[in-house]
Amino acid sequence: MHIVTISEMKTLEAQAEQQYGLTSPILMQNAGKSAADLFEANLLPTYSLKGLKVLFLIGPGNNGGDGLVMAEHLKNAGALISLYHWKEQKLIVQGKHQQDQPVHELLTTQIKDADYIIDALLGTGRSRPLPDDMRALLALVKEERSRRESLGLVAIDLPTGLNADTGEVDPGSIAVDTTITLAYPKLGFFFFPGRDYIGDLEVGDIGLPDALEPSSHTEMITGQQVHKLLPERPLNSNKGTFGKVMLLCGSLPYPGSAFLAGNSAARVGAGLITLAVTEKMLPFYASSFHEATFAILPEEDAESFERAKALIEKLEGYKALLIGPGLGQSANTREVILQVLEHLRSLPDDKRPHLVIDADGLNNLSALERWWTLLPKDTVITPHPGEMGRLSEGIKVSGGNIERLELARKKAQEWQVNLLLKGSCTLIANPTGNTRINWWGNPALATAGTGDVLAGMISGFLAQGMSPFDAASAAVYLHTAAADLVNEHMNIERAGLLASDLLPYIPMSLVNTTYSEL
Ligand SMILES: NC(=O)C1=CN([C@@H]2O[C@H](COP(=O)(O)OP(=O)(O)OC[C@H]3O[C@@H](n4cnc5c(N)ncnc54)[C@H](OP(=O)(O)O)[C@@H]3O)[C@@H](O)[C@H]2O)[C@@H](O)CC1
Numbered sequence: 001m002h003i004v005t006i007s008e009m010k011t012l013e014a015q016a017e018q019q020y021g022l023t024s025p026i027l028m029q030n031a032g033k034s035a036a037d038l039f040e041a042n043l044l045p046t047y048s049l050k051g052l053k054v055l056f057l058i059g060p061g062n063n064g065g066d067g068l069v070m071a072e073h074l075k076n077a078g079a080l081i082s083l084y085h086w087k088e089q090k091l092i093v094q095g096k097h098q099q100d101q102p103v104h105e106l107l108t109t110q111i112k113d114a115d116y117i118i119d120a121l122l123g124t125g126r127s128r129p130l131p132d133d134m135r136a137l138l139a140l141v142k143e144e145r146s147r148r149e150s151l152g153l154v155a156i157d158l159p160t161g162l163n164a165d166t167g168e169v170d171p172g173s174i175a176v177d178t179t180i181t182l183a184y185p186k187l188g189f190f191f192f193p194g195r196d197y198i199g200d201l202e203v204g205d206i207g208l209p210d211a212l213e214p215s216s217h218t219e220m221i222t223g224q225q226v227h228k229l230l231p232e233r234p235l236n237s238n239k240g241t242f243g244k245v246m247l248l249c250g251s252l253p254y255p256g257s258a259f260l261a262g263n264s265a266a267r268v269g270a271g272l273i274t275l276a277v278t279e280k281m282l283p284f285y286a287s288s289f290h291e292a293t294f295a296i297l298p299e300e301d302a303e304s305f306e307r308a309k310a311l312i313e314k315l316e317g318y319k320a321l322l323i324g325p326g327l328g329q330s331a332n333t334r335e336v337i338l339q340v341l342e343h344l345r346s347l348p349d350d351k352r353p354h355l356v357i358d359a360d361g362l363n364n365l366s367a368l369e370r371w372w373t374l375l376p377k378d379t380v381i382t383p384h385p386g387e388m389g390r391l392s393e394g395i396k397v398s399g400g401n402i403e404r405l406e407l408a409r410k411k412a413q414e415w416q417v418n419l420l421l422k423g424s425c426t427l428i429a430n431p432t433g434n435t436r437i438n439w440w441g442n443p444a445l446a447t448a449g450t451g452d453v454l455a456g457m458i459s460g461f462l463a464q465g466m467s468p469f470d471a472a473s474a475a476v477y478l479h480t481a482a483a484d485l486v487n488e489h490m491n492i493e494r495a496g497l498l499a500s501d502l503l504p505y506i507p508m509s510l511v512n513t514t515y516s517e518l
């Protein structure tokens with residue numbers, strides 16, 4: 001699904017009017033109706049609209065207009081509606097204009113009484129800091145919410161005061177439970193601090209014709225999309241059909257990396273997994289990973305060309321090669337990597353395994369001048385912010401702010417790689433300037449070894465013939481989905497997940513790609 005900036009959204013609206021006669025009032029009717037439908041769908045089956053007390057905060061522009069249309073639909077379905085028109089300071093309770101007492105007293109009572117408060121104050125048209133009285137109004141709502149957790153907060157299009165292009169927020173903005181955004185998610189939702197204010201994201205249909213495509217090159221990865229990308233599993237198949245993955249991962253201090261990555265490649269459906277390991281390491285893997293096969297390499301103190309040669313000799317027929325997790329950073333290992341890269345570059349496209357470089361693979365590369373010139377075509381790299389900083393001459397890379405988007409886009413083009421930049425908002429940029437962002441996140445994933453799992457999943461998808469951009473996108477989405485399944489099945493919340501817990505849930509995540517509407 002496209003992600004849009006404010007100006008891209010405005011262009012779409014203008015085109016809708018010019019080319020299809022869809023004027024603002026028509027779009028607003030559609031917006032309000034779809035917001036009401038999504039609101040009701042989210043209430044059910046626990047609550048119904050009958051008798052539900054909903055207070056709408058109405059602003060002076062079209063965002064307020066959307067709120068009024070939504071309110072009308074909810075009223076017709078049996079909800080008890082109050083409307084507070086901020087600019088006019090006018091309160092209407094179930095159709096009656098309240099004038100007997102000072103409006104602020106009445107409004108406070110309405111806030112205390114509401115089951116839900118709908119923020120339809122400002123949307124994409126906010127052009128300056130919020131005025132004091134609007135901040136005071138939102139503060140009242142926030143205060144009531146901190147007293148009463150059952151009070152539901154919903155924003156139309158976006159939480160008031162959030163910058164839809166950058167994710168910056170006004171000091172008066174408040175976090176909501178659900179944002180019902182219109183037509184397309186806005187770029188600022190994906191980056192901090194804004195990300196924390198959105199709550200659950202719903203996308204309302206405003207009736208834009210399919211032929212009107214936004215010009216944006218940024219997409220949100222959705223379950224529907226991933227579902228379509230997943231490789232077919234024809235009945236007439238064998239392990240050769242689904243590709244072989246070679247892993248140059250793991251070393252004495254970090255043996256678990258190869259296990260986690262190899263397992264994950266198998267769990268997304270790759271046909272055969274081979275770990276390139278030394279004899280010394282073999283007993284560890286052989287006892288824990290029964291399904292793997294092994295390419296036995298000379299010990300780490302052997303000459304680098306011997307180590308590289310042993311791997312290169314085994315590579316024929318492999319569809320994917322993962323280099324890096326737990327590999328260590330000795331000069332000898334760096335030499336091995338260089339020689340393997342040289343071999344890969346020399347192969348014709350159809351004979352070359354797809355390459356994924358992660359973790360120590362990246363740390364080794366970052367020590368080299370113009371390292372990206374050493375990579376074969378279509379390589380996937382998967383740095384976290386620290387590794388990205390080292391790859392980019394020591395710059396500081398944000399874990400979740402908007403600057404990471406431009407940086408990833410620019411570097412993917414400069415380095416001609418598929419760049420998966422991890423963080424609290426993981427995104428993937430490809431060499432042609434397209435970007436995909438993972439909306440979902442799970443703080444339980446912030447633990448050792450989960451990156452190895454992700455790298456393994458990407459390799460497993462590459463082995464099955466997915467393109468590098470698609471393999472990385474699907475893996476990122478399913479990695480979070482698997483973590484959500486762990487949370488659900490182990491009854492944990494935000495902490496306590498082990499990377500290995502993910503493994504049995506990866507196949508389950510593959511069948512659950514449509515677990516969300518998006
Ligand atoms: N157009 C369409 O086709 C569709 C639009 N849609 C909907 O419209 C929304 C965008 O509508 P919009 O452009 O009217 O902007 P909106 O956010 O309501 O605010 C503008 C008003 O607020 C005012 N104002 C600005 N800043 C302010 C501040 N800090 N503090 C106080 N006031 C401030 C500004 O007035 P002024 O600057 O003149 O004082 C103006 O009156 C979009 O988010 C979506 O919900 C959907 O229905 C789909 C179809």
Ligand SMILES: [K+]
Pocket residue numbers: 063119120121122123155156157158159160
């Ligand atoms: K709003």
